[in-house]
Amino acid sequence: MEWFTITIDGREVSVPKGTTVLEACRMNNIPVPTLCHDPELTPSGACRLCVVQIEGMRNLPPSCVTQVAQGMKIETQNPKVRAARKTILELLVANHPLDCMTCEKMGNCSLAEYAYEYGVKGDVFAGEKRDLPVDNANPFIIRDPNKCILCGKCIKACTEIQGKSRLDFSFRGFNTQVGPAYNIPLNESDCDFCGSCVSVCPVGALTEKQMAGKGRPWEVTKVQTTCPFCGVGCNFDLNVKDGQVIGVTSNPQAPVNGKALCVKGRFGMDMIYSSRRVTTPLIRKDGVLVPAEWDEALDLVASKFREIKDAYGPNALAALSSAHCTNEENYLMQKFMRAVIGTNNVDHCART
Amino acid sequence: MAGLATSFGSGAMTNSINEIPNAEVMFVIGSNTTEAHPVIGTKMRQALAKGAKLIVVDPRCIDLAEQADVWLRLRPGTDIALVNGIMHIILAKGWEDRGFIAERTEGFEKLKETLQKYTPEYTSQITGVPAEQLEEAARIYATAERAQIFYTLGITEHSCGTDNVLSLANLSMLTGHIGKESTGVNPLRGQNNVQGACDMGALPNVYPGYQQVSNPEVRAKFEAAWGVPLDPNPGFMIPDMFDAAVNKQLRALYIMGEDPVMTDADANHVRKGLKALDFLVVQEIFLSETALLADVVLPGASFAEKTGTVTNTERRFQMVNQAIKPLGNAKPDGEIICELANRMGYPFPYASSAEVMEEIAQLTPQFAGISHERLGTQGLQWPVPTADHPGTKFLHKGKFNRGKGLFVPCENQLPHEQPDKEYPLLLNTGRKLSHYNVFTQSSEGLIKNSPEELAELNPIDAKQIGISDGDVVKVASRRGELNTKVKVTERVPAGMLFMTLHYAGSPTNVLTNGAYDKVTKTYEYKVCGVKVSKL
Numbered sequence: 056m057e058w059f060t061i062t063i064d065g066r067e068v069s070v071p072k073g074t075t076v077l078e079a080c081r082m083n084n085i086p087v088p089t090l091c092h093d094p095e096l097t098p099s100g101a102c103r104l105c106v107v108q109i110e111g112m113r114n115l116p117p118s119c120v121t122q123v124a125q126g127m128k129i130e131t132q133n134p135k136v137r138a139a140r141k142t143i144l145e146l147l148v149a150n151h152p153l154d155c156m157t158c159e160k161m162g163n164c165s166l167a168e169y170a171y172e173y174g175v176k177g178d179v180f181a182g183e184k185r186d187l188p189v190d191n192a193n194p195f196i197i198r199d200p201n202k203c204i205l206c207g208k209c210i211k212a213c214t215e216i217q218g219k220s221r222l223d224f225s226f227r228g229f230n231t232q233v234g235p236a237y238n239i240p241l242n243e244s245d246c247d248f249c250g251s252c253v254s255v256c257p258v259g260a261l262t263e264k265q266m267a268g269k270g271r272p273w274e275v276t277k278v279q280t281t282c283p284f285c286g287v288g289c290n291f292d293l294n295v296k297d298g299q300v301i302g303v304t305s306n307p308q309a310p311v312n313g314k315a316l317c318v319k320g321r322f323g324m325d326m327i328y329s330s331r332r333v334t335t336p337l338i339r340k341d342g343v344l345v346p347a348e349w350d351e352a353l354d355l356v357a358s359k360f361r362e363i364k365d366a367y368g369p370n371a372l373a374a375l376s377s378a379h380c381t382n383e384e385n386y387l388m389q390k391f392m393r394a395v396i397g398t399n400n401v402d403h404c405a406r407t
Numbered sequence: 408m409a410g411l412a413t414s415f416g417s418g419a420m421t422n423s424i425n426e427i428p429n430a431e432v433m434f435v436i437g438s439n440t441t442e443a444h445p446v447i448g449t450k451m452r453q454a455l456a457k458g459a460k461l462i463v464v465d466p467r468c469i470d471l472a473e474q475a476d477v478w479l480r481l482r483p484g485t486d487i488a489l490v491n492g493i494m495h496i497i498l499a500k501g502w503e504d505r506g507f508i509a510e511r512t513e514g515f516e517k518l519k520e521t522l523q524k525y526t527p528e529y530t531s532q533i534t535g536v537p538a539e540q541l542e543e544a545a546r547i548y549a550t551a552e553r554a555q556i557f558y559t560l561g562i563t564e565h566s567c568g569t570d571n572v573l574s575l576a577n578l579s580m581l582t583g584h585i586g587k588e589s590t591g592v593n594p595l596r597g598q599n600n601v602q603g604a605c606d607m608g609a610l611p612n613v614y615p616g617y618q619q620v621s622n623p624e625v626r627a628k629f630e631a632a633w634g635v636p637l638d639p640n641p642g643f644m645i646p647d648m649f650d651a652a653v654n655k656q657l658r659a660l661y662i663m664g665e666d667p668v669m670t671d672a673d674a675n676h677v678r679k680g681l682k683a684l685d686f687l688v689v690q691e692i693f694l695s696e697t698a699l700l701a702d703v704v705l706p707g708a709s710f711a712e713k714t715g716t717v718t719n720t721e722r723r724f725q726m727v728n729q730a731i732k733p734l735g736n737a738k739p740d741g742e743i744i745c746e747l748a749n750r751m752g753y754p755f756p757y758a759s760s761a762e763v764m765e766e767i768a769q770l771t772p773q774f775a776g777i778s779h780e781r782l783g784t785q786g787l788q789w790p791v792p793t794a795d796h797p798g799t800k801f802l803h804k805g806k807f808n809r810g811k812g813l814f815v816p817c818e819n820q821l822p823h824e825q826p827d828k829e830y831p832l833l834l835n836t837g838r839k840l841s842h843y844n845v846f847t848q849s850s851e852g853l854i855k856n857s858p859e860e861l862a863e864l865n866p867i868d869a870k871q872i873g874i875s876d877g878d879v880v881k882v883a884s885r886r887g888e889l890n891t892k893v894k895v896t897e898r899v900p901a902g903m904l905f906m907t908l909h910y911a912g913s914p915t916n917v918l919t920n921g922a923y924d925k926v927t928k929t930y931e932y933k934v935c936g937v938k939v940s941k942l
């Protein structure tokens with residue numbers, strides 16, 4: 056591989072040929088703000104917030120679509136660069152609703168983060184605010200077009216990750232919106248509710264409905280785990296607040312799926328708290344199942360198993376293990392049947 | 408499982424999920440991938456966007472069929488004839504990989520003999536697929552550099568499921584499409600840990616890692632490790648269990664995390680078996696239809712409430728990490744089993760699931776290098792024979808697990824139950840995107856999105872019976888009947904009714920057939936005769 060030596064903010068670094076300036080900065084822990092860039096998506100250079108100064112170039116190029124060249128001298132934080140970024144942010148904030156206190160994205164919003172960093176208050180341009188209807192008709196995604204900054208990431212996520220192309224820009228100029236064709240509600244479109252669009256939106260324009268009002272990002276602990284539903288084995292983060300799972304967010308490090316998930320994995324976790332859960336042992340007494348203590352239930356099972364084994368032999372007992380349980384639990388179940396009971400009568404429902 | 412193990416020596420998916428976006432040709436048979444394995448469907452669409460070619464074999468117009476280069480709309484249950492027909496064409500055109508056949512396989516001459524009669528005309532007659540389409544599919548698949556086959560329950564849930572799989576293995580070896588990146592035969596596993604449950608020996612004939620209980624050396628190893636004598640004879644498979652319960656050979660059943668009343672074919676027979684038992688223990692997180700029949704219900708913990716590993720369809724062990732405490736008095740299933748073992752006088756002294764994994768690694772060569780610590784955030788794909796082995800991306804590189812790949816010729820076999828005068832429609836079952844079996848029926852959001860069964864029926868049949876879109880109808884088979892709403896659509900061919908397995912209100916398995924595959928004893932969910940009538 057060919058390597059280039061370049062200088063970023065006075066620091067000499069080497070990066071492989073074909074790297075973008077943005078990637079070069081990130082590899083070396085040099086922060087550059089971005090709104091329309093995502094490592095899983097093709098770059099578009101739409102927001103221009105990632106501009107930098109490169110010696111010998113007249114304009115400030117967006118770093119996410121500029122490739123490094125040998126000897127390049129890059130500045131990421133000089134006053135000219137910062138002023139340009141601030142203007143972009145001023146323009147975005149000018150017609151962005153400022154109800155951040157109640158916005159779901161608060162604490163995790165790229166626009167708010169950068170506005171804070173660049174001292175943008177929304178008082179430079181007197182912009183007109185939009186007053187568009189919020190799409191709230193489906194059980195999974197809230198789409199608030201008033202908060203959309205038209206970065207186009209959701210469009211790319213739907214096309215490039217999900218392979219669906221359900222979203223696009225519609226109308227023009229100030230009226231430009233991003234949504235399903237003809238701006239119909241998501242549940243009337245052919246949307247799969249995979250939520251890939253939600254996972255990339257940098258602001259509060261696309262949010263998870265199930266998590267609305269349930270917790271702030273800084274109150275939430277994220278636990279990486281594997282989806283319980285199908286054999287693809289997607290990984291994601293369970294979002295936990297006060298000992299409760301409040302929802303699921305993508306984990307970009309997930310080995311199989313990256314940010315992609317399907318409707319079940321992203322939005323099906325309320326099954327943990329389903330009213331159908333049994334949370335106490337039950338024993339049938341006089342024909343009905345009644346709550347019992349663990350000791351009573353376990354003693355009863357152990358003595359019944361022993362009784363049947365003594366009377367009819369170990370092969371009069373059998374177990375169904377589970378494709379929903381862990382490897383360790385399946386191992387323990389077959390060991391229990393083979394070593395403790397003494398039979399090979401163990402199978403599970405889904406051999407295929 | 409049994410099919411691929413016979414041909415290659417291992418029943419698992421040969422390739423990795425992230426090899427899909429770079430596929431050149433995808434041959435998808437009996438798998439509604441975008442609904443049953445959505446993120447794999449996503450990867451397939453990424454491959455299509457990069458110019459991959461797609462062959463879809465399915466009687467229904469599934470989503471992928473709309474994007475296919477060739478869609479072979481075969482008559483249900485004629486998969487073997489179709490694959491044999493394709494192989495016949497490949498041989499006739501000289502598209503086979505002679506070097507691969509000579510070096511890496513055995514049994515080719517016999518296969519060749521069997522294929523002789525599957526001429527395009529004969530195949531077309533059986534399958535209903537035009538000869539030109541067969542030839543087009545044969546050309547695309549055989550002449551590619553890299554081609555992958557994908558299949559799932561649509562292939563295995565037939566009484567000839569094992570032979571269906573053997574046929575696909577034959578096709579891959581005939582063309583040398585196996586043992587390379589983005590090239591192989593890929594059974595997509597249904598539930599999150601089907602692969603793991605099999606790998607761990609939750610099967611009546613094998614210990615963990617497919618080590619045979621009937622092999623004296625293997626058995627001696629486990630007897631030494633577990634300190635007790637072990638039974639050399641394989642145990643009951645599922646269908647046998649219910650039969651044995653009815654005739655009182657089986658007295659007690661311990662069911663963990665499954666709902667056979669809802670998910671097994673011929674639900675009425677299953678119910679009868681369960682009711683005949685002296686003692687039924689159900690360990691479950693939900694009060695399922697099966698749990699309602701139990702003598703004792705033990706509350707298990709959901710995946711969010713425990714730590715352990717699961718193995719996905721591409722053989723990747725991954726961590727399940729505990730995020731919250733078990734709800735109420737629930738306990739992780741592993742803990743419950745340990746407490747029972749302790750009470751029965753055989754202590755299971757594990758302090759954590761990590762310790763159980765250590766024991767698994769010690770006893771199973773192909774998982775010897777796996778530990779919770781190593782799995783971390785990225786997991787490992789088995790085989791992982793040593794602690795510094797990086798895991799295995801694709802199988803059978805250079806050599807099959809069994810040495811040479813084995814061609815096993817198969818003849819087409821008709822499904823056990825064909826539609827007839829009395830039950831004129833063919834019932835086909837499958838999955839819907841927003842649900843997985845009955846499990847997702849506990850998510851309110853998913854229920855709202857897809858609240859009820861919508862049986863699919865072709866407009867021609869709908870007209871003949873005199874029903875229209877949205878009507879509620881009665882569906883009956885030889886085994887039972889139910890009511891369901893109908894969706895009239897050309898997605899299904901005339902003569903077919905399609906239903907899912909997701910809804911307790913329309914329990915499809917009261918209709919399906921208890922006939923099963925001769926080797927794996929997988930039920931024939933896919934094909935049975937039904938009649939639809941107005942209410």
Ligand code: SF4
Nearest residue numbers: 213246247249250252
């Ligand atoms: S949820 Fe998925 S399918 Fe629907 S618009 Fe978003 S990315 Fe596209």
Ligand code: SF4
Nearest residue numbers: 203204206207209256
């Ligand atoms: S909805 Fe979000 S991701 Fe989509 S264009 Fe607007 S701001 Fe960007």
Ligand code: SF4
Nearest residue numbers: 282285289317320446
């Ligand atoms: S998120 Fe969807 S595709 Fe991924 S494992 Fe879960 S159910 Fe399967």
Ligand code: FES
Nearest residue numbers: 091100102103119
């Ligand atoms: S991040 Fe580079 S242009 Fe938007």
